[in-house]
Amino acid sequence: SAGLNDLAVRAGLKYFGTALRESAINSDSAYAAILSDKSEFGQLVPENGQKWDATEATQGQFTYSSGDITANTAKKNGQGLRCHTMVWYSQLPNWVSSGTWTKDSLTKVIQTHMNNVMGHYKGQCYAWDVVNEAVADDGNWRDNVFLKTFGTDYLPLSFNLAKAADPDTKLYYNDYNLEYNGAKTDRAVELVKIVQAAGAPIDGVGFQGHLIVGSTPGRSSIATVLKRFTALGLEVAFTELDIRHSSLPASSSALVTQGNDYANVVGGCLDVAGCIGVTIWSFTDKYSWIPETFSGQGDALIYDKNLGKKPAWTSISSVLAAK
Ligand code: G3I
DSSP states (O other), X not given: OOOHHHHHHHTTOSEEEEEEOTXXXXXXXXXXXXXXXXXXXXXXXXXXXXXXXHHOSBTTBXXXXXXXXXXXXXXXXXXXXXXXXXXXXXSOOHHHHTOOOOHHHHHHHHHHHHHHHHHHTTTTOSEEEEEEOOBOTTSSBOOOHHHHHHGGGHHHHHHHHHHHHOTTSEEEEEESSOTTOSHHHHHHHHHHHHHHHTTOOOOEEEXXXXXXXXXXXXXXXXXXXXXXXXXXXXXXXXXXXXXXBSXXXXXXXXXXXHHHHHHHHHHHHHTSTTEEEEEESSSBTTSOSHHHHSTTOBOOSSBOTTSOBOHHHHHHHHHHHTO
């Protein structure tokens, strides 16, 4: 049967992609074989390797060994690359998060980080998540060192500095729980407007899509919320899609519901002209961040722990083929 990326491209998307888990790619050849199949995954994103703690754990000392795993794998297989992430409160080394900064000194820190890391990957990234998770789940601005130092001025500042570091990549704001179209989504719309009003460049909004089986919005609701951002002149994408079971083991009917939920998300994207692609956050239940974070939950992906295709794989392939 045709791979998901081939079907996605035929349906008008730019790609169907996956995150790459750096610790698995060299030790698990069955995992590597599926991940490297371009007909299945047309684009890769590093799960952790390009984050600030991985690339500049010590100020001014840059390391690309982990990030390069994904960039080199994509290059070797002829796959595209998404790049993740620059200005984020998490996986941020203490020297940044606990430093004492003025606006000037923190600007230089962000600029140096971007010029080095985005410079290293220049010309390779379809898009960069420039700012990640700047809004809290209740709709307030997320408190972090950047907000403390600049107020919301760090938002346009980050996009301007990113443009200077890599002029040809798409510049994204990326966040989760935007799918529910509540207060958090309203704030993300405001974020885009703040950046645009300041005259700074922003090209896209990434919907991470960390969702829950049985609580995932329907296809038309997904399309509606995506259109709030395409109406602002931006493209949108699902960037970290996974749909977890809130209790395990999943029954066979829960696996069917999971497949329907995936189909609604992918279908909602297909229904919006500016929705350009879907990336799943690792493709197999064998490697997922969820059980570490949400104890007792998981099995959120489209391949099972033995790397067999789940009902969700078939649901996605059907919704893509039907377009
Ligand atoms: O690198 C250390 C390793 O040296 C150590 O031996 C090991 C022991 O636990 O930990 C390793 O660090 C882990 C890191 O991933 C790299 O594997 C951390 O413990 C672990 O907490 C970290 O989790 C990542 C998480 O982001 C951190 O915030 C997940 O793999 C990753 O999937 C997750 O991804 C985020 C996106 O970037 C942004 N959106 C939400 C998404 C899910 O949380």
